Amino acid sequence: MTLTAAPRPAARDLSDPPRLLGRSTPARLRLVTGALAALALLTGLVAALATTQRQSATSASWQTAEPLMVTAQDIDTSLSDADTTAAASFLKGRIEPVALQTRYSNDLTTGSADLAIAAQEAGSDSGVAGALQTLSTDLPVYTSIVSEATFNERQASYPLAAAYLAEANNLMRTSLLPAAALVYATESRRLAEDQNHAVSPWLATAAVGAFLALLILLVITQRWLTRRFHRTWNIALAFATAIVLGIGLWATISFVTQNTGVDNAQATGSQPVSTFTQARILALRARADDELTLLTRDSDSTYQKDFVTTQAALKNLVAGGGPTVGDPNGAEREQLGAARRDVAAYDAVHTQIRQADGSGSLSGAVALASGSSPGDLPTTSTRLNAALVGGIQGAQANFDNMTTAASSDLDGLIWGIALGTVLVAGLIVVALRPRIEEYR
Amino acid sequence: MRFVAQRVRAVVATGKRPALLACASLLLLSACGVASADHPVSLKPVDVIPKGAVVVPGTTTTTSPAGNCGDPTASLPPPTTMPTPGNMPTGSYMARILERGYLRVGVDQNTYLWGYRDPATGSLTGFDISMLQQVAQAIFGAPGHIRYVIVPNATRAQAVQSGLVDIVAETMTITCTREKLVDFSTVYYEAGQQILVPTNSDITGKQDLTGKRVCAPAGSTSLQNLAALHEHIQLWAVNNETDCLVMMEQGQVDAISTDDAILQGLRAQDPNTQLVGQTFSSEPYGMAISKAHPDFTSFVNGVLAQVRANNTWTSIYDSNIFAVTGIPAPALPAPRYR
Numbered sequence: 001m002t003l004t005a006a007p008r009p010a011a012r013d014l015s016d017p018p019r020l021l022g023r024s025t026p027a028r029l030r031l032v033t034g035a036l037a038a039l040a041l042l043t044g045l046v047a048a049l050a051t052t053q054r055q056s057a058t059s060a061s062w063q064t065a066e067p068l069m070v071t072a073q074d075i076d077t078s079l080s081d082a083d084t085t086a087a088a089s090f091l092k093g094r095i096e097p098v099a100l101q102t103r104y105s106n107d108l109t110t111g112s113a114d115l116a117i118a119a120q121e122a123g124s125d126s127g128v129a130g131a132l133q134t135l136s137t138d139l140p141v142y143t144s145i146v147s148e149a150t151f152n153e154r155q156a157s158y159p160l161a162a163a164y165l166a167e168a169n170n171l172m173r174t175s176l177l178p179a180a181a182l183v184y185a186t187e188s189r190r191l192a193e194d195q196n197h198a199v200s201p202w203l204a205t206a207a208v209g210a211f212l213a214l215l216i217l218l219v220i221t222q223r224w225l226t227r228r229f230h231r232t233w234n235i236a237l238a239f240a241t242a243i244v245l246g247i248g249l250w251a252t253i254s255f256v257t258q259n260t261g262v263d264n265a266q267a268t269g270s271q272p273v274s275t276f277t278q279a280r281i282l283a284l285r286a287r288a289d290d291e292l293t294l295l296t297r298d299s300d301s302t303y304q305k306d307f308v309t310t311q312a313a314l315k316n317l318v319a320g321g322g323p324t325v326g327d328p329n330g331a332e333r334e335q336l337g338a339a340r341r342d343v344a345a346y347d348a349v350h351t352q353i354r355q356a357d358g359s360g361s362l363s364g365a366v367a368l369a370s371g372s373s374p375g376d377l378p379t380t381s382t383r384l385n386a387a388l389v390g391g392i393q394g395a396q397a398n399f400d401n402m403t404t405a406a407s408s409d410l411d412g413l414i415w416g417i418a419l420g421t422v423l424v425a426g427l428i429v430v431a432l433r434p435r436i437e438e439y440r
Numbered sequence: 441m442r443f444v445a446q447r448v449r450a451v452v453a454t455g456k457r458p459a460l461l462a463c464a465s466l467l468l469l470s471a472c473g474v475a476s477a478d479h480p481v482s483l484k485p486v487d488v489i490p491k492g493a494v495v496v497p498g499t500t501t502t503t504s505p506a507g508n509c510g511d512p513t514a515s516l517p518p519p520t521t522m523p524t525p526g527n528m529p530t531g532s533y534m535a536r537i538l539e540r541g542y543l544r545v546g547v548d549q550n551t552y553l554w555g556y557r558d559p560a561t562g563s564l565t566g567f568d569i570s571m572l573q574q575v576a577q578a579i580f581g582a583p584g585h586i587r588y589v590i591v592p593n594a595t596r597a598q599a600v601q602s603g604l605v606d607i608v609a610e611t612m613t614i615t616c617t618r619e620k621l622v623d624f625s626t627v628y629y630e631a632g633q634q635i636l637v638p639t640n641s642d643i644t645g646k647q648d649l650t651g652k653r654v655c656a657p658a659g660s661t662s663l664q665n666l667a668a669l670h671e672h673i674q675l676w677a678v679n680n681e682t683d684c685l686v687m688m689e690q691g692q693v694d695a696i697s698t699d700d701a702i703l704q705g706l707r708a709q710d711p712n713t714q715l716v717g718q719t720f721s722s723e724p725y726g727m728a729i730s731k732a733h734p735d736f737t738s739f740v741n742g743v744l745a746q747v748r749a750n751n752t753w754t755s756i757y758d759s760n761i762f763a764v765t766g767i768p769a770p771a772l773p774a775p776r777y778r
Contacts, residue, residue, distance in 0.1 A: 139485045148689075158709040159557075163490060163682035169492035293482035296550070296680070299594075302491075362549070362588050363563060 001067035025228070026439040032221060033432040038243070039217065043210035044421025047251050048414050055410040057198035061262075062403040065191035066270065069123055070396070072184040073277045074114045075135065078182055080284040082107035083172045086146050087291035088378065090153060090165055093371040098173040108290040112139060119185060128186050140176050142168055148429075166296045177281075188295055191270055198262045198406075204255045204350035206345065206416075213246030217242060229435060236431030240424045247420040254413050261406025269399025272332050275317055276391035279339060282314040283346070283388065287381045290350060294357065294369055304354075311347070318343055332398075342384035351381050466541045489692055490683035493655075496663065496675040509616035514726050515626045516734055517777040518742030523770050525581030529676040533733040534579050537606060543576040545610035545727075546591035546599045550682050553761050554611050554707035567760040568609040569746075570726070571628055573730050573750065575607065578743045594659055597621040600728045607729050607740065611663055611702060614726040623737045624726035626744055626775035628753075638688065638712060643695055645717030649673050655684035655693040662698035665721050670726025685710060699723045724773065741775065748772055 089100040122128045149164035218241045289307035318339045357365035369377045503561045528534035548555035556565040576586040590601045596608050600622045614624045637643045657660040658677035676693050684696040685706045707713050729737045748755045757769045
């Protein structure tokens with residue numbers, strides 16, 4: 001910042017924007033200084049807001065919404081699994097296998113622990129309060145009916161046992177599972193809202209626009225200074241311009257990568273999680289349909305009717321390749337392929353069971369539905385379940401990795417913006433004050 | 441939040457009695473989530489009933505005219521000489537069954553003592569099952585040539601008509617309406633409608649049913665008889681008679697009324713119940729066979745005649761029913777032929 005020439009008035013130039021701002025040159029200079037510094041600070045504020053909003057929504061999706069969704073999903077799947085396991089255990093005969101007993105009580109433990117968490121976290125949220133209330137009042141009733149069934153089975157394997165089991169299943173399907181599905185849907189929606197919030201374009205666009213405007217105005221000001229004061233170079237302003245350009249680029253790139261990260265977390269994380277979870281619930285329901293058909297005398301064949309719609313929905317879910325777009329290592333596509341194969345295998349054993357039952361070989365049907373050979377229902381169903389659980393875990397890992405990465409894309413940006421824009425405002429003042437003082 | 445979730449799970453996982461902890465967390469839940477100040481206790485108690493249980497409006501259950509068909513229990517006479525087992529007359533329906541290698545029978549798997557699946561052995565057992573085994577034995581001369589199809593009550597006649605099964609034995613009352621659809625064997629058990637109540641009930645007979653909640657299987661003659669009995673009975677119809685016992689144990693109905701044979705099976709599943717009053721209908725049980733195979737109906741009647749004569753009937757009754765209920769065998773129903 002060295003003086004190279006004495007100030008002298010320049011020719012009137014209407015294309016010179018600062019001319020329009022004030023009458024005298026010093027007044028104009030003061031106005032330009034104030035306006036540019038204010039714009040720099042405003043830009044900083046908007047950019048900081050955009051960063052905070054995006055980062056907090058991103059980490060909220062990861063730290064609050066997603067765990068709640070997982071909790072809700074656990075309630076849904078563990079209740080479905082408990083119901084299927086109870087039926088499987090009855091098919092095995094009077095003395096329940098220990099493995100199935102353990103699985104049933106693990107399911108209930110997980111389900112009720114998750115229910116307690118969900119109730120705690122939901123607080124006074126009216127959207128899920130009713131459903132959580134239904135879950136917490138009906139679950140003990142459900143378990144008591146299953147206990148009644150178990151008691152009768154142990155006593156003398158009465159048909160009464162199957163009647164109680166059917167009643168428990170009916171409670172599960174008409175009250176508990178719909179309530180669990182509602183909680184799950186609500187939490188999924190909340191996660192999607194957080195994700196949308198994290199990529200909301202308005203503040204970010206405004207911030208990038210403000211950087212751009214600041215940049216343009218700085219360039220114009222320098223050109224004006226050059227012409228007005230015949231200065232070829234103002235180091236402070238040049239420095240300020242470089243900082244604005246740097247931070248502007250940093251912010252823009254960060255917003256774009258964070259945006260992509262959150263979108264990917266949705267496409268290869270939370271959406272496939274939801275697909276695999278629904279598939280898992282449907283697969284468990286289909287198996288319970290087959291078990292209960294054999295256990296109860298299915299007088300209006302509702303279980304088999306239900307099987308048809310359930311299995312169709314399941315096939316539809318695992319058929320789609322949509323949710324795996326952008327899958328980093330193709331793992332989800334692989335799990336989906338495995339699930340498709342296992343659903344086909346399940347279909348085959350289902351057909352065998354129905355044929356055996358229809359042709360009068362009830363014991364053959366029961367053997368297929370409860371045996372432990374590779375082609376039997378439990379093995380096939382377990383394999384399908386494992387493929388779907390693998391899919392859920394893979395997608396959940398994708399979600400976690402991508403969301404934390406997206407969140408860290410914004411790390412440090414807020415400090416950069418704060419320090420940078422304050423520095424820019426200071427540099428503007430430093431750069432223009434000597435010009436103003438020249439008029440004293 | 442994530443951290444809270446993991447902590448709770450960790451606590452539960454380290455517990456030695458997961459079931460107890462599950463209850464503990466439910467208690468916790470009711471303390472913190474549900475019965476909070478925001479949700480004052482206005483909850484209705486959870487009242488769970490079996491799937492398909494409905495209250496039947498009395499007016500719609502009027503007895504449908506069964507039509508006059510003479511004596512529906514009169515069946516075709518047995519062949520003059522019974523074919524020897526394993527050697528059925530050429531061209532007869534029994535010869536076709538023999539060729540197939542097994543008899544296809546329609547049974548119930550939830551009627552205790554009559555036709556039910558014993559999970560301990562996985563096999564079907566009961567009075568009806570034993571009678572059908574006699575028929576199979578008479579065709580093949582060896583046990584085991586039988587395949588069971590679980591046939592719902594509502595489709596018993598249809599299962600025989602469509603050829604899904606050769607024969608149905610499923611506590612099936614011979615009626616004129618059903619006579620029009622299928623042929624019946626001679627009567628193999630004489631049942632009658634009665635009432636089952638909890639042992640502490642004040643109901644002593646059908647006269648006490650007024651104003652009470654009474655349960656019977658849907659579509660049964662029992663339901664029609666009850667509707668005809670009193671106007672002021674609240675009738676519950678269920679898919680399956682066992683659901684009636686579930687409802688009575690849950691205090692949702694005061695009494696169950698259907699065939700005494702079935703009620704004895706329910707009574708055996710819950711010793712805190714008893715049969716009261718006299719039977720107030722006649723429910724002769726017959727085996728249903730397609731009208732397309734009169735030779736088979738005759739043959740089955742021949743088997744039943746043998747079973748009555750050689751004391752097999754009594755031993756089947758004793759092993760299936762007396763052994764559990766202690767009720768001695770009733771009078772052997774005499775066969776009636778057309």
